[in-house]
Amino acid sequence: xxxxxxxxxxxxxxxxxxxxxxxxxxxxxxxxxxxxxxxxxxxxxxxxxxxxxxxxxxxxxxxxxxxxxxxxxxxxxxxxxxxxxxxxxxxxxxxxxxxxxxxxxxxxxxxxxxxxxxxxxxxxxxxxxxxxxxxxxxxxxxxxxxxxxxxxxxxxxxxxxxxxxxxxxxxxxxxxxxxxxxxxxxxxxxx
Amino acid sequence: xxxxxxxxxxxxxxxxxxxxxxxxxxxxxxxxxxxxxxxxxxxxxxxxxxxxxxxxxxxxxxxxxxxxxxxxxxxxxxxxxxxxxxxxxxxxxxxxxxxxxxxxxxxxxxxxxxxxxxxxxxxxxxxxxxxxxxxxxxxxxxxxxxxxxxxxxxxxxxxxxxxxxxxxxxxxxxxxxxxxxxxxxxxxxxx
DNA sequence: CAAATAACCGGACCGTTAGTCCGCTTGGTG
DNA sequence: CACCAAGCGGACTAACGGTCCGGTTATTTG
Numbered sequence: 001x002x003x004x005x006x007x008x009x010x011x012x013x014x015x016x017x018x019x020x021x022x023x024x025x026x027x028x029x030x031x032x033x034x035x036x037x038x039x040x041x042x043x044x045x046x047x048x049x050x051x052x053x054x055x056x057x058x059x060x061x062x063x064x065x066x067x068x069x070x071x072x073x074x075x076x077x078x079x080x081x082x083x084x085x086x087x088x089x090x091x092x093x094x095x096x097x098x099x100x101x102x103x104x105x106x107x108x109x110x111x112x113x114x115x116x117x118x119x120x121x122x123x124x125x126x127x128x129x130x131x132x133x134x135x136x137x138x139x140x141x142x143x144x145x146x147x148x149x150x151x152x153x154x155x156x157x158x159x160x161x162x163x164x165x166x167x168x169x170x171x172x173x174x175x176x177x178x179x180x181x182x183x184x185x186x187x188x189x190x191x
Numbered sequence: 192x193x194x195x196x197x198x199x200x201x202x203x204x205x206x207x208x209x210x211x212x213x214x215x216x217x218x219x220x221x222x223x224x225x226x227x228x229x230x231x232x233x234x235x236x237x238x239x240x241x242x243x244x245x246x247x248x249x250x251x252x253x254x255x256x257x258x259x260x261x262x263x264x265x266x267x268x269x270x271x272x273x274x275x276x277x278x279x280x281x282x283x284x285x286x287x288x289x290x291x292x293x294x295x296x297x298x299x300x301x302x303x304x305x306x307x308x309x310x311x312x313x314x315x316x317x318x319x320x321x322x323x324x325x326x327x328x329x330x331x332x333x334x335x336x337x338x339x340x341x342x343x344x345x346x347x348x349x350x351x352x353x354x355x356x357x358x359x360x361x362x363x364x365x366x367x368x369x370x371x372x373x374x375x376x377x378x379x380x381x382x
Numbered sequence: 383c384a385a386a387t388a389a390c391c392g393g394a395c396c397g398t399t400a401g402t403c404c405g406c407t408t409g410g411t412g
Numbered sequence: 413c414a415c416c417a418a419g420c421g422g423a424c425t426a427a428c429g430g431t432c433c434g435g436t437t438a439t440t441t442g
Contacts, residue, residue: 005409008419029308032399043421048401116304117220119350143374147346147355147367154345155338159310164338176338183334184374196389196438223428234392239430 012050014040016061020107028109028158033057058107058114059122065104066124069096073131090135091181094152097128098177101156102170109158128153139185148184155180203241205231207252211298219300219349224248249298249305250313256295257315260287264322277329282372284322285343289368292347293361300349319344330376339375346371 018040022031033054037044051057069080078084079092101108115122120129132149140148154160155177164173209231213222224245228235242248260271269275270283292299306313311320323340331339345351346368355364 003418005418007409011420033401034399037422044400045402045421046419049419054400113307116307120354143370144355144363144367147351147363148371150348150351150354151342151345151371154342154348154351157341157345160338160341160345163311163341164335172335172338176335179334180339180342180375183377184371186374194389198438199390202391224430225428228393235429236392236431236433237390240390245429 008050011040011042011046014042015047015050015057016064019057019061023106023110028106028113031110055114058111059124061107062104062111062122063124065100065107066128069093069100070127072096086135086138087185090132090139090185091178093131093135094155094177094181095174097153097156098174099170101161102165102173105158105162105165108156108161112158125153136185152181152184199241202231202233202237205233206238206241206248207255210248210252214297214301219297219304222301246305249302250315252298253295253302253313254315256291256298257319260284260291261318263287277326278376281323281326281330281376282369284326285346285368285372286365288319288344288347289365290361292352293356293364296349296353296356299347299352303349316344327376343372343375 015036019031019036022035022039033044033047036057037047040047047057051060072080073093075081079088080096082089084092111122112119115125119125129146129149132152133145136143136148136152137145155173161173164176206227210222210227213226213230224235224238227248228238231238238248242251263271264284266272270279271287273280275283302313303310306316310316320337320340323343324336327334327339327343328336346364352364355367
């Protein structure tokens with residue numbers, strides 16, 4: 001990364017680390033940017049220069065966590081990557097998201113809160129939604145694919161994930177999501 | 192209502208009216224309680240005495256709007272009310288919610304934002320969820336009814352409703368929700 | 383109708399938070 | 413080493429949700 005000063009990169013990392021630390025230590029609501037700045041040992045201005053806003057900070061944190069999945073979808077091996085039949089790709093994708101969500105509940109909640117207005121503007125959400133929409137459209141050309149993709153992503157709402165995993169753990173969420181997908185995307189039964 | 196002073200009732204009404212007015216005039220985010228107080232011609236303290244908090248205000252506003260549906264479900268005629276087969280009741284219920292949501296986008300968004308933490312604490316949401324859970328459980332005893340009920344209610348997320356209806360109007364939302372429900376709740380196809 | 387009282391009212395006040403700004407510092411470069 | 417743009421910190425602002433209390437008023441009772 002030419003043109004990026006060393007201290008800038010170091011501070012950026014420190015801020016991200018401090019944020020996730022506070023996120024797991026206190027609840028997702030209790031993380032103010034002043035606290036992040038203090039924990040990271042930087043001034044508050046630095047946070048805003050790097051990330052633009054509270055929203056931007058949590059978006060980048062989520063993007064970092066989601067990067068592995070993104071790569072696997074784009075260039076990895078099937079069933080997550082290209083090549084597998086749509087139904088398998090979709091199941092694998094949703095399962096990966098379920099695992100991600102279950103392991104990052106606090107981040108998901110904070111991200112949701114920060115992106116409250118216009119959550120569809122978040123680049124990570126968009127990528128997920130685009131991918132899902134394409135798969136759904138292949139499987140159910142008759143349905144409102146965009147709508148269904150949003151509803152599927154609704155499975156990873158912070159509150160819902162917390163509730164679901166708190167009684168039943170990650171397994172319950174994965175099972176529920178798998179069942180949801182196969183019910184939704186089974187070939188429509190004739191009338 | 193014995194024991195409730197006339198001015199208290201009048202102010203309560205004025206606050207609710209002012210809130211919905213500001214809600215439709217400006218966006219759902221642009222409604223501060225100072226503005227509501229000014230528009231209603233009361234002091235800010237009055238809002239908090241009546242409604243407890245911003246959250247409480249929007250909860251009551253939604254409850255008011257949802258009251259008709261609640262009554263119809265509890266004591267009205269089928270298919271919304273008791274007596275119809277579960278699938279018909281569920282379809283009718285979701286359709287009623289779709290119409291309600293499409294007609295109250297700003298309120299839904301504001302309510303969501305105000306109840307951001309622990310949205311499941313809202314009494315209206317709970318009632319809806321309980322009703323849906325019971326119906327889903329009847330139709331799909333094998334599935335995670337609580338989870339599915341939450342996902343179904345995810346269809347009425349403020350952003351999603353706005354997006355869906357902005358291209359396709361209320362009809363698109365109703366159709367999408369109906370299709371979603373019938374796909375989800377059709378008798379599970381054999382393995 | 384008048385006095386008594388409990389409920390109610392308004393808006394000044396407070397603490398917190400996202401976001402801005404500018405004078406100082408520092409890492410990179412020729 | 414000297415220069416300078418990029419980066420930095422933290423005081424500052426504006427706006428918001430929520431609290432508080434001295435004054436007001438609807439209602440009740442004799």
